[in-house]
Amino acid sequence: MAKKSEKSESTMQGNNGKKRKDKKESFGLHLDLLMDSMEETRFKKKYSDLMERLVRETHFNDIEIESLLIMYYKLAKENMKTEKYKEKAVTKEQFRDFLHSALDMTDDTLMDRIFVSLDRMPGSTITMETYIQALSLLLRGTLDEKINFCFRVYDTMGDGMLGREAMFYLLRNSLVSISGEDDAEESVKDMIEVITKKLDIDRDGKISFQDYKQSVQKQPMLLEVFGQCLPSRGAIYTFSTTFCSNPALKM
Numbered sequence: 001m002a003k004k005s006e007k008s009e010s011t012m013q014g015n016n017g018k019k020r021k022d023k024k025e026s027f028g029l030h031l032d033l034l035m036d037s038m039e040e041t042r043f044k045k046k047y048s049d050l051m052e053r054l055v056r057e058t059h060f061n062d063i064e065i066e067s068l069l070i071m072y073y074k075l076a077k078e079n080m081k082t083e084k085y086k087e088k089a090v091t092k093e094q095f096r097d098f099l100h101s102a103l104d105m106t107d108d109t110l111m112d113r114i115f116v117s118l119d120r121m122p123g124s125t126i127t128m129e130t131y132i133q134a135l136s137l138l139l140r141g142t143l144d145e146k147i148n149f150c151f152r153v154y155d156t157m158g159d160g161m162l163g164r165e166a167m168f169y170l171l172r173n174s175l176v177s178i179s180g181e182d183d184a185e186e187s188v189k190d191m192i193e194v195i196t197k198k199l200d201i202d203r204d205g206k207i208s209f210q211d212y213k214q215s216v217q218k219q220p221m222l223l224e225v226f227g228q229c230l231p232s233r234g235a236i237y238t239f240s241t242t243f244c245s246n247p248a249l250k251m
């Protein structure tokens with residue numbers, strides 16, 4: 001009996017010791033949280049006008065914009081640690097990694113084009129505004145928004161027209177990534193015939209933006225006919241269900 005109480009006493013002592021330690025640690029943690037929420041308040045105040053405008057211009061609500069901007073801010077903060085970037089901005093390289101890991105966009109050849117289409121501004125960083133608008137399009141874009149975007153990706157010459165050469169380049173890229181180099185050339189030529197029959201509405205041998213738009217509006221399955229430019233439904237779903245409720249996104 002005596003032994004038992006001794007034991008329970010020592011256990012209690014042990015607990016007390018631990019509790020004191022926890023308390024000390026949690027005080028430090030509390031301070032961190034306090035700093036974080038001050039930082040967060042300053043952040044929200046600084047960008048409230050931008051947030052309001054983005055709510056009007058994109059497919060996100062205010063809570064979603066806030067957590068996406070906090071995500072941006074966290075990425076930008078990582079940059080401040082390196083000497084290279086003095087301003088608090090996300091680099092294009094970071095955004096590309098983000099699209100790769102968070103939205104599973106992995107086609108390197110098309111990624112260059114996707115990037116130019118998402119952000120037409122020169123420079124090595126991407127603004128908060130462009131970042132939100134890009135995500136709005138990729139995650140929630142309307143069919144018309146996606147049509148405009150995908151065609152910009154495909155239109156490598158920038159003249160609003162896809163000739164055989166442009167189609168060959170795009171289709172070869174997506175075919176090689178599926179089936180390997182062998183026989184790609186012949187298959188690509190066959191594909192160009194089939195696609196031209198489907199998309200070339202005015203029968204001039206080239207796919208204009210109007211040809212593409214009208215065809216995709218009738219058959220949305222044709223949207224990514226020249227290669228994947230948008231995240232898959234699965235990737236969008238996974239990202240959308242986590243980005244608003246994930247506590248790790250807090251500052």
Ligand SMILES: [Ca+2]
Binds near residue numbers: 201202211
């Ligand atoms: Ca045409």
